[in-house]
Amino acid sequence: MIVRLTDAWAEILRRRAASSTGAYPLPVQALLGEMAAAGVLMQSNIKFRGSLILQVFGDGPVKLAVAEIQSDLSLRATATLKGEVPADAGLSAMLNVHGQGRCAITLDPKDRLPGQQPYQGVVPLTDECDQKMNKLSDALQHYMRQSEQLETTLVLAADDKVAAGLLIQRLPVKGMANLAGQQPGEAELYEAEMYEHYNRIATLAASLKREELLTLDVETILRRLFWEEKLQRFEPFVGETAPRFACTCNRDRVARMIQGLGEVEAKEILAERGAIMVDCEFCGAHYRFDAIDAAQLFTTPGAKPPSSPSIQ
Ligand SMILES: [Zn+2]
Numbered sequence: 042m043i044v045r046l047t048d049a050w051a052e053i054l055r056r057r058a059a060s061s062t063g064a065y066p067l068p069v070q071a072l073l074g075e076m077a078a079a080g081v082l083m084q085s086n087i088k089f090r091g092s093l094i095l096q097v098f099g100d101g102p103v104k105l106a107v108a109e110i111q112s113d114l115s116l117r118a119t120a121t122l123k124g125e126v127p128a129d130a131g132l133s134a135m136l137n138v139h140g141q142g143r144c145a146i147t148l149d150p151k152d153r154l155p156g157q158q159p160y161q162g163v164v165p166l167t168d169e170c171d172q173k174m175n176k177l178s179d180a181l182q183h184y185m186r187q188s189e190q191l192e193t194t195l196v197l198a199a200d201d202k203v204a205a206g207l208l209i210q211r212l213p214v215k216g217m218a219n220l221a222g223q224q225p226g227e228a229e230l231y232e233a234e235m236y237e238h239y240n241r242i243a244t245l246a247a248s249l250k251r252e253e254l255l256t257l258d259v260e261t262i263l264r265r266l267f268w269e270e271k272l273q274r275f276e277p278f279v280g281e282t283a284p285r286f287a288c289t290c291n292r293d294r295v296a297r298m299i300q301g302l303g304e305v306e307a308k309e310i311l312a313e314r315g316a317i318m319v320d321c322e323f324c325g326a327h328y329r330f331d332a333i334d335a336a337q338l339f340t341t342p343g344a345k346p347p348s349s350p351s352i353q
Pocket residue numbers: 288289290321322323324325326
C-alpha cells in the first residue's frame with residue numbers, strides 16, 4: 042500500500058502557518074507528515090470503523106504530535122511545541138531526549154457504547170537494546186508486528202510539500218489448514234516459500250530512499266522497486282474517497298469542554314478576559330463564548346449550547 046498526501050498535507054501546513062503559533066519548523070513538518078502518512082496507511086489497512094489516532098508524547102521540544110484519521114480517510118494533524126527545535130533535529134532531539142518518548146495508537150470506535158473505552162496500544166521509542174530509535178517507522182513497524190502478528194515493513198518520508206509512505210505486510214496464508222492435511226512437510230515447504238517471497242519484497246521496499254518516496258510518482262516507485270515482480274495494481278483512491286483534510290471540531294464540543302471546566306473557572310476567565318476564547322489547534326477555527334453564552338451553559342441544565350457560527 043502506498044500513500045502520497047499533497048493537497049491534504051499542504052492544507053494542514055497552511056492552517057498552522059496562518060495561526061498565532063506560526064509555521065512548524067522543518068523537522069516537525071517531517072515528523073508530523075510521516076505520522077499523517079502512516080496513519081492513513083494503518084487506517085486503510087485495518088479499515089477501522091471510527092478514528093485511528095496516532096500520538097507521540099515527547100520529552101523534548103515536541104511535547105505532543107497527533108494525527109487523526111477517520112474511516113473515510115479524512116484526516117487532521119497537529120503538534121504542540123515548547124522551546125526551540127534545532128533545524129537539524131532528528132527524532133530523539135525532538136521528542137526522546139531522556140528516552141521517555143512514547144508513541145500511542147488509539148482506535149476509537151464510531152459507535153462507542155456507554156462506558157466502553159477506546160483501544161490503545163503504546164510503544165516506546167527505544168528498542169530492545171535500550172537504543173533510541175532514529176525513525177518513527179521503526180516504532181510503528183514494531184507496533185504493527187505485535188498487534189497484528191503480521192510481518193510489516195514501513196517506509197515514511199515528509200517535507201513541506203509531500204507526506205508519503207509505503208507499507209508492505211505479509212498477509213495470512215489462505216488455505217493453510219487444507220494444505221496441512223496433505224503430503225508431510227508440504228505445508229512447511231509452502232510456508233517457507235511464502236516467507237522467502239515476503240522477505241524479498243520487504244527488502245526491496247526498504248531500499249526505497251526518502252528522496253525517491255518524496256519526489257517520484259507512484260508508478261515510477263513501483264517500477265523501480267519491483268521491476269522483476271509480477272504486479273497487480275488496485276484502483277487508487279481519488280477525489281471524495283482519497284485522504285483529505287477535515288476537522289471534527291464544532292461549537293457543541295467546545296461548549297461541553299467549557300462545561301467540563303466548571304462554572305467557577307469559567308467565571309474567572311470571563312472576569313479576566315471578558316469572553317472565553319478557544320482556538321482549534323487542528324484547523325485554527327476560533328470559538329468565542331461571551332458572558333451570556335457562558336451563562337446559558339451553566340443555567341439551563343441539559344439545554345443545547347447556543348449555536349452561533351464560529352469564525353473560520
Ligand atoms: Zn478544528
